[in-house]
Amino acid sequence: MEDVIIIGGGVVGSLIARELSFYEISVLLLEKEEDIPMGSTKANSAIVHSGYDPLPGTLKAKTNVEGNRLYKDLCEELKVPFKRIGAYVLAFNDELKTLLELKERGKTNGVSEIQILKREEILKREPNINEEVKYALFFPTSGITNPFLLTIHALENAIENGAKVKLREEVIGIEKKDMGYKVITNKSEYYCKYIINCAGINADKIIHLLDPDYPFTITPRKGEYLILDKKAQNFVKSTIFHVPTQKGKGVLVTPTVDGNILLGPTAENIEDREDKSTSHEGLLEVKEKVKKLTPNVPFSLVINIFSGIRASSTYKDFFVQEIPEFKNILHFAGIDSPGLTSAPSLAKMAVEWLKEKENIKRKKNIKNFEKIISFKELTEEEKENLIKEDPKWGHIICRCEHVSEMEVRNAINSPLPARTLEAIKKRTRAGMGRCQGAFCSYHIMKILSEELEIPINMITLRGGKSFLLNGENKVRWKYAKRS
Numbered sequence: 271m272e273d274v275i276i277i278g279g280g281v282v283g284s285l286i287a288r289e290l291s292f293y294e295i296s297v298l299l300l301e302k303e304e305d306i307p308m309g310s311t312k313a314n315s316a317i318v319h320s321g322y323d324p325l326p327g328t329l330k331a332k333t334n335v336e337g338n339r340l341y342k343d344l345c346e347e348l349k350v351p352f353k354r355i356g357a358y359v360l361a362f363n364d365e366l367k368t369l370l371e372l373k374e375r376g377k378t379n380g381v382s383e384i385q386i387l388k389r390e391e392i393l394k395r396e397p398n399i400n401e402e403v404k405y406a407l408f409f410p411t412s413g414i415t416n417p418f419l420l421t422i423h424a425l426e427n428a429i430e431n432g433a434k435v436k437l438r439e440e441v442i443g444i445e446k447k448d449m450g451y452k453v454i455t456n457k458s459e460y461y462c463k464y465i466i467n468c469a470g471i472n473a474d475k476i477i478h479l480l481d482p483d484y485p486f487t488i489t490p491r492k493g494e495y496l497i498l499d500k501k502a503q504n505f506v507k508s509t510i511f512h513v514p515t516q517k518g519k520g521v522l523v524t525p526t527v528d529g530n531i532l533l534g535p536t537a538e539n540i541e542d543r544e545d546k547s548t549s550h551e552g553l554l555e556v557k558e559k560v561k562k563l564t565p566n567v568p569f570s571l572v573i574n575i576f577s578g579i580r581a582s583s584t585y586k587d588f589f590v591q592e593i594p595e596f597k598n599i600l601h602f603a604g605i606d607s608p609g610l611t612s613a614p615s616l617a618k619m620a621v622e623w624l625k626e627k628e629n630i631k632r633k634k635n636i637k638n639f640e641k642i643i644s645f646k647e648l649t650e651e652e653k654e655n656l657i658k659e660d661p662k663w664g665h666i667i668c669r670c671e672h673v674s675e676m677e678v679r680n681a682i683n684s685p686l687p688a689r690t691l692e693a694i695k696k697r698t699r700a701g702m703g704r705c706q707g708a709f710c711s712y713h714i715m716k717i718l719s720e721e722l723e724i725p726i727n728m729i730t731l732r733g734g735k736s737f738l739l740n741g742e743n744k745v746r747w748k749y750a751k752r753s
């Protein structure tokens with residue numbers, strides 16, 4: 271019998287698992303996929319919003335501003351990159367009135383240091399912005415982070431502090447019992463006193479397992495992106511937004527913490543929750559809209575395209591509630607944007623919720639997250655010393671991102687072991703560079719095969735049946751193996 275079962279290992283579930291692992295209680299996180307993060311947390315703009323957009327008085331507004339404040343310390347604790355690069359919202363022609371409204375909204379929400387800038391100042395700071403710009407709001411507290419590392423490191427730190435994680439376990443049923451709840455997965459059954467539903471796009475399905483008629487439904491909203499090579503690194507220094515619309519903050523241009531430039535996302539309501547395809551129309555829309563912000567975007571430097579799915583709902587705010595008929599289950603549902611920013615604050619809400627129910631005691635010895643060695647960040651002397659210890663440090667597997675064999679092996683042997691090509695990518699950045707894995711994929715597959723002691727043709731891209739070697743590929747890989 272567990273004290274708490276968390277459903278879903280996105281940024282919300284993982285940060286909650288970490289916060290709860292600091293207390294003398296048992297915590298089990300169930301995740302349906304082969305790795306985390308796999309839902310909205312895997313594909314988003316990675317912006318830690320300042321908080322000018324959510325309507326005052328909403329939970330989104332409160333947790334956005336509070337989450338933003340918590341980010342610096344959290345990222346230091348979890349050894350995750352975080353940069354406060356600031357954000358501009360641009361106004362063309364008659365949009366000044368909207369800017370002034372946004373400024374007021376931001377102030378009401380508690381956003382500090384908002385500046386209103388005129389054309390000359392904007393272009394001095396960001397020469398690639400469209401010369402037709404009239405005014406901009408500048409939000410210095412806006413930042414960027416790495417959502418993969420934040421989620422993985424949070425859950426690894428939770429594991430180090432006693433939380434348990436079961437991957438490939440999809441929750442398919444929940445039954446009320448005298449002592450609490452029985453949680454049924456595709457593989458097993460678990461008992462617990464409390465449940466925290468962080469199932470992202472499926473959070474409404476979890477609610478409907480309890481009450482099929484409960485009036486809360488998620489509408490999947492897709493966002494498509496293009497990403498530019500690091501050669502475009504200095505194209506903009508801050509995040510550049512249009513003025514927001516009903517559908518969200520719109521298409522943006524932003525640097526990433528790793529030195530790429532991200533363009534997107536679109537906002538299209540879709541039927542299929544798993545549809546992560548990209549489309550000609552969607553990508554064209556991104557191109558047109560970013561050209562309005564920054565006309566000279568070097569589109570020749572696009573290295574990848576992808577999409578993410580927002581868990582939007584008609585509720586118009588985050589749905590963080592305990593439904594009266596099903597006590598002791600807290601739902602974090604409809605966590606669309608700014609969910610990444612709000613997640614640290616939402617995690618604290620989960621702890622407060624539990625504290626109101628139980629006298630939970632904080633552990634005396636909480637383990638800190640230890641820094642993971644990134645070879646490319648070391649000095650030449652440090653590199654040499656490590657190579658003397660083990661030559662695998664000197665064997666560079668990913669040339670674009672300068673990732674060594676030892677880093678790949680460390681990722682496979684970490685508290686939350688990487689078992690797929692994508693899992694290695696998220697932890698080390700191998701395969702995220704200019705060649706997008708053309709050089710390193712085979713080498714990583716070989717290492718995965720050795721470490722996991724499984725044949726190479728069983729290695730998958732992201733679990734399930736996403737095998738990398740099949741059909742004609744076999745011939746190609748056999749050849750690559752010989753050469």
Ligand SMILES: Cc1cc2nc3c(=O)[nH]c(=O)nc-3n(C[C@H](O)[C@H](O)[C@H](O)COP(=O)(O)OP(=O)(O)OC[C@H]3O[C@@H](n4cnc5c(N)ncnc54)[C@H](O)[C@@H]3O)c2cc1C
Pocket residue numbers: 277278279280281282283300301302303306307308309310311312313314315316317318319439440441442468469470471472473492493494535577578579580581602605606607608609610611612
């Ligand atoms: C295109 C886009 C852009 C965005 N940009 C930003 C941004 O710049 N800044 C910002 O603050 N926010 C942004 N967001 C929002 C942010 O990404 C999300 O709010 C946040 O990632 C939600 O995290 P989560 O943990 O609630 O959900 P998820 O990350 O979706 O995690 C849910 C997890 O639950 C698992 N799961 C689902 N069903 C089950 C089940 N039955 N059993 C077990 N496990 C299950 C899933 O596999 C998944 O791993 C954006 C979102 C999108 C899609």
